[in-house]
Amino acid sequence: MRIRLGYVAIALGISQGSPNKTTTVLNLTKIKDKKDQLSKLRRLAEENLATQLRVMRYNAAHHIQVFRITSQLIPLATHPVAFGWDYCEDFRSELLAIGDIVKRHELRVSAHPDHFTILNSPLEHVVEAALADLRYHVNLFEAMELGAEAKLVLHVGGLYKDKAQSIERFKVIFQQLPDTIRERIIIENDDKSYTAKDVLTLCQEIKTPMVLDVHHDHCCNEGIHLEDILPEIFATWGSQIPKIHFSSARESANKRAHADHIAVDEFLIFLNIAKKCNRDFDVMIEAKEKDLALFSLMEKLKEISGVKVINEAEIEY
DNA sequence: TCGTGTCAAGATCTT
C-alpha cells in the first residue's frame, strides 16, 4: 500500500514560512479611518497569500502532496470589522495562482476550521457564526477553483450533557447545509467527547467520509480496538483515498498535547493495523515541528525493513 | 532584542 504524508499550514523548512500573519481587533480599531483599517487587513492578507504560494511551491518541490491550508489566510475575514470586504475579488489572481499549483501538482489540500466552528450548538448565534466561517473557507476554495475534493475537517462539537441528542442536532443542521458546504465536510473524532466509533456511526448515517485521528483515539475511546473499525472507517471514503491524522503525545502532564516529532514505533504500529485494510491512504502529520517532523519521520522509516521510500513524503509498505 | 500578556470566536470544569 502507498502512504503519502503531509503536514499542517506552516513550513519551518523555509524562512518566513507562516502564512498566518494577523492583527487584533483592538489594534485595528485604534486606526480611526475605516478605509485604513481595511488597508491594514489587505496588506496582511496579501503577505499571507504570497507566503502561501511560496509554501505551495516548496511542497511541490519536495513531493509533499498532502497539505492543510491555514484558516487564517485572510485575517479577521468573518469578523464584523471586515464586514462587506470582498477578499476573493481583491485577491482573485493570487488565489487562482495557489489553486493552479494545487491542480498542476495534484496536491491534496484541506482546511480545518478551528474549535469555535460548531454546528451542533443549541445556540443559534453559534451555529450562525459556524456557517459564516464555513462559507469563508468555501469562498477561498472556490476562488482557487478547487472542487469538492478540497475538504473541510470538522469535529462533531459539544456534548451539552446529552450525546445522543447532540449528535441528532448535528445531523439535522448538516442536512440543512447548502450542497456547496456539505459536500466538502469530513468529520474527525476528537480527544474528549466523540470517539472514533461515535463518528464512524455518524458518518455512515450521513454518508460522509471520516477522518480518523489516531492520537485522539488514544485519548478518548470506548475500549474498541482500531483494527476492528478501521476497515469501516476507510469504507466511508468510498473510492476516494482515505486520510488520517497522526501525532504523538507530548511528554507532559497533558497527554493530549502534540509532541514536536512523531514516534516512529507508534507510526509502525498503525501501519501494521492499516496493512490489513490493504488500501492506500494519506496521513496528515500533526507535530509541532511540522514539515521537519515529516522529514525526520521519513528518515527513520528508511531504516525499517518492509518500508520502501518512494520520495520525500511517500512510502510503500 | 527578548519576554510576556493577550487575542474574534465556545465548551466545560471549577469555584
Next chain:
DNA sequence: AAGATCTTGACACGA
C-alpha cells in the same frame, strides 16, 4: 453565576 482552563501561534507592548 462568574471565572478559569483548554489550545495555538503570533501580535504588540514594555523592559
